[in-house]
Amino acid sequence: MSTRHDAHVLIVGGGATGGGLAHDLTLRGLRVTLLDRGEVTSGTSGRHHGLLHSGARYAVGDREAGVECIRENTILKRIAPGTFECNDGLFVAVCDEDLDYLEPLVEGCTGAGIPAQRLNASEALRLEPNLNPDLKVAVRVPDATVDPMRLILRFFATARHNGADIRPYMEVIGLLAHDGVVTGAAVHDHVTGKEGEIHADLVVNAAGPWSEQVAAMAGAKVPMTPSPGVLLALRGRYCNMVINRMHKSGDGDIVVPQRGLSIVGTTSWVVEDPDDLSVPEDHVERMYAEGSKLIPALRHAPRRAAWSAARPLVGSAGAASGRELSRTFQTFDHAEQDGIDGFVTITGGKATTLRGMAELCADVVCRKLGIDEPCRTHETVLLPHTAYYSEALAA
Amino acid sequence: MSATDELPGTAEREQPGPIRHKGPGPSESGWLDPRGRGHGGRALALHRVTGLVIVFYLYLHLGVLSMLLVGSSAWSSFLSVVTAKSFLAFEVVLIAAVLFHGLNGIRVAFVGSGIAVSRERALFWAGTVIGTAAVIFAALHVLGALS
Amino acid sequence: MSEEKLPPGGPAVTQTGHEDTRRFRVYRYKRGDGGERFDEFEVPVGPHTTVLDALRWIKQHEDPSLALRFSCLHASCGTCGMQVDGHEELACVCSVQDHGEQITVEPLANLPVLTDLVVEMDGFFRRFPHEHPIIRSSGCPSEGEDGEAHLEGGHEVTLDLPSLVPLHHHPLHHHHRAATPAVDFVRLEDCIECGLCLSACPVAATSHDYVGPAALAAAERLLEEPRGVEREDVLAWANRPEGVWRCHVGLECTRACPADAIPAERIMALRRELMFGDSDDEEGKR
Numbered sequence: 073m074s075t076r077h078d079a080h081v082l083i084v085g086g087g088a089t090g091g092g093l094a095h096d097l098t099l100r101g102l103r104v105t106l107l108d109r110g111e112v113t114s115g116t117s118g119r120h121h122g123l124l125h126s127g128a129r130y131a132v133g134d135r136e137a138g139v140e141c142i143r144e145n146t147i148l149k150r151i152a153p154g155t156f157e158c159n160d161g162l163f164v165a166v167c168d169e170d171l172d173y174l175e176p177l178v179e180g181c182t183g184a185g186i187p188a189q190r191l192n193a194s195e196a197l198r199l200e201p202n203l204n205p206d207l208k209v210a211v212r213v214p215d216a217t218v219d220p221m222r223l224i225l226r227f228f229a230t231a232r233h234n235g236a237d238i239r240p241y242m243e244v245i246g247l248l249a250h251d252g253v254v255t256g257a258a259v260h261d262h263v264t265g266k267e268g269e270i271h272a273d274l275v276v277n278a279a280g281p282w283s284e285q286v287a288a289m290a291g292a293k294v295p296m297t298p299s300p301g302v303l304l305a306l307r308g309r310y311c312n313m314v315i316n317r318m319h320k321s322g323d324g325d326i327v328v329p330q331r332g333l334s335i336v337g338t339t340s341w342v343v344e345d346p347d348d349l350s351v352p353e354d355h356v357e358r359m360y361a362e363g364s365k366l367i368p369a370l371r372h373a374p375r376r377a378a379w380s381a382a383r384p385l386v387g388s389a390g391a392a393s394g395r396e397l398s399r400t401f402q403t404f405d406h407a408e409q410d411g412i413d414g415f416v417t418i419t420g421g422k423a424t425t426l427r428g429m430a431e432l433c434a435d436v437v438c439r440k441l442g443i444d445e446p447c448r449t450h451e452t453v454l455l456p457h458t459a460y461y462s463e464a465l466a467a
Numbered sequence: 468m469s470a471t472d473e474l475p476g477t478a479e480r481e482q483p484g485p486i487r488h489k490g491p492g493p494s495e496s497g498w499l500d501p502r503g504r505g506h507g508g509r510a511l512a513l514h515r516v517t518g519l520v521i522v523f524y525l526y527l528h529l530g531v532l533s534m535l536l537v538g539s540s541a542w543s544s545f546l547s548v549v550t551a552k553s554f555l556a557f558e559v560v561l562i563a564a565v566l567f568h569g570l571n572g573i574r575v576a577f578v579g580s581g582i583a584v585s586r587e588r589a590l591f592w593a594g595t596v597i598g599t600a601a602v603i604f605a606a607l608h609v610l611g612a613l614s
Numbered sequence: 615m616s617e618e619k620l621p622p623g624g625p626a627v628t629q630t631g632h633e634d635t636r637r638f639r640v641y642r643y644k645r646g647d648g649g650e651r652f653d654e655f656e657v658p659v660g661p662h663t664t665v666l667d668a669l670r671w672i673k674q675h676e677d678p679s680l681a682l683r684f685s686c687l688h689a690s691c692g693t694c695g696m697q698v699d700g701h702e703e704l705a706c707v708c709s710v711q712d713h714g715e716q717i718t719v720e721p722l723a724n725l726p727v728l729t730d731l732v733v734e735m736d737g738f739f740r741r742f743p744h745e746h747p748i749i750r751s752s753g754c755p756s757e758g759e760d761g762e763a764h765l766e767g768g769h770e771v772t773l774d775l776p777s778l779v780p781l782h783h784h785p786l787h788h789h790h791r792a793a794t795p796a797v798d799f800v801r802l803e804d805c806i807e808c809g810l811c812l813s814a815c816p817v818a819a820t821s822h823d824y825v826g827p828a829a830l831a832a833a834e835r836l837l838e839e840p841r842g843v844e845r846e847d848v849l850a851w852a853n854r855p856e857g858v859w860r861c862h863v864g865l866e867c868t869r870a871c872p873a874d875a876i877p878a879e880r881i882m883a884l885r886r887e888l889m890f891g892d893s894d895d896e897e898g899k900r
Contacts, residue, residue, distance in 0.1 A: 118685030497819025503700035507865030581886025
């Protein structure tokens, strides 16, 4: 596909945000170059537990997020068929206190347009025999399981096939600016060790929790609070549906099946440096404890891996744990914020809304470049993830 | 695409890169290196080696037989070589090679046809036990026959 | 909710303060200067440190030019495959405690190196059959009227594929039938396309055309559950010299596989199908 518009956009960051944006802008006919210091999705995007949100988790406290989620959930299942385990999810009450959350949950889901179906204990156990036999009640919602990397790779595959230059192992080491306008980036190529420069009409900062550091290269301010959490992968596939705890967001409130593993997550704390992530053993213990309240067999399941990933939360410190900050996303046009033109940051968000985030940012990008093109990503079926590696599989 | 040509390393990324392989020499020797391999990979290597040994021995044997057409003096000197203890020891090694190749060959024939796949380990150990017992018996017989 | 700031330092640093270090010999290669070499680094490790943790520590504290490929950090994406002391591993779940004082790390074999520990996966994916769905039935079929197990399309699926190695047994793994629930669930295929099997295969180094264990296993899974692919097409694809017949039963692929995808057993099942399977379709094709 040749470009329709004479505009070149440079995207810094090869995660879900960058991938979604590269795909959207390519479809709108712009020339796109995307750079990542490592492999695509090697930042936060590849590390999440693999949940495609129905939005039910947010329906009670954050209706806007819930509405976003169910809309994007439906779109993603349409544009990326064959990538999701569409087995639905359950919110499970394991004690009497949990029951207080039942009505708010169902009301919240109904208000946000999220299909929610009440199930009694025996119905839930028939669907998922390994659940805690003491469960009281369950609510069925359209959660799904996804392989995080492979879904994002479909966006990259499609963008690349349509002409975008996706360049992993190319690290941005500085941003070039002239008269208060960002004109490109200074780069270090990890494949050859050489350095160079690339110029573009607009640079988009999609570096997730590293957005603050990248923005600072242009003298712009993006207040980020990287907020890691621990996830635990246990050997054994103990459920087919996503199992959520029926209470407010808390540690270890979800179990997601991933092939032959069960992923229990997560916790939350704050750091300054997103490369500085530890995996505290007491958090791992907490995952075992909370996970086994949902599925008792998890208590003795062998550990496959324990890892952490930094959520890209927008907002500055003052937040103690990270759970208080909003998970919706924000676009910063630095011409308005910092007097620096040619530079836009998009950050925040969560995996389920990657396409929607990209659409809003692409609208901003096109507006700045004076390009009038509608978004087509909600109706364009993506290429299979293997097409990222091999043109032969794109046919 | 002038902007993309700006990025360093573009031409280098298109070139073919080196390929790591196991094995002591060129990539065609990859099957030979037993390090880091399980019983299957080692058996495969030994199967090929014993196969080559058996083929080599066959040609050697045919060559020697043709030399024996000369007459009784050739036969006597031949006998003195092949009844020497060192030669008999080689014979035991050859017997071991033939036994290994045959028994392993049976295992590979079954498993490679999708038969008894779940009992592959049992086949391997059965072959090992039978083969070892047969080699010991042969060794005692062949070497013990001298006295 | 914890409010304390957690101790700094990457996951390689142990929480207990107990100092343990290992020497890592790491393969390096940058295009352009052509040289392949090994660099050595002393890395602090803890009881749960993985090889990938150690490599990321090296990249962050010692040498930022070290190129690494990784994504999910939990053996799901399959991108961090490499050879650790000559044996294929996913670095994110390979514990340094299972190795000695010196640990040698190299890229996977049989695929071209892009840089340092990163190989180019194009060649790996090009070997696969053209149709390569990654979602399948979960193996928990609903019961049909005749009491037999049925899946989408009504095909009975052979779930009792024998395994050469102990699988990580659990109730709902697709190798074991579970209690039959009321619905048909789906799941991602076990294979995570990591390439460890191709690296471990003794034949792949000699025969560069051999499609390899992962591709053949993918074909066998299409026989197990067709998902719209014609059986004759799959068998024809496998029934080539560079297909299923190039395998010499080394069994290294299943041994290397980190995801219970049992490629060796699947290759043997394919061969059995080709040799002894329903002959109607095949005789016409030969």
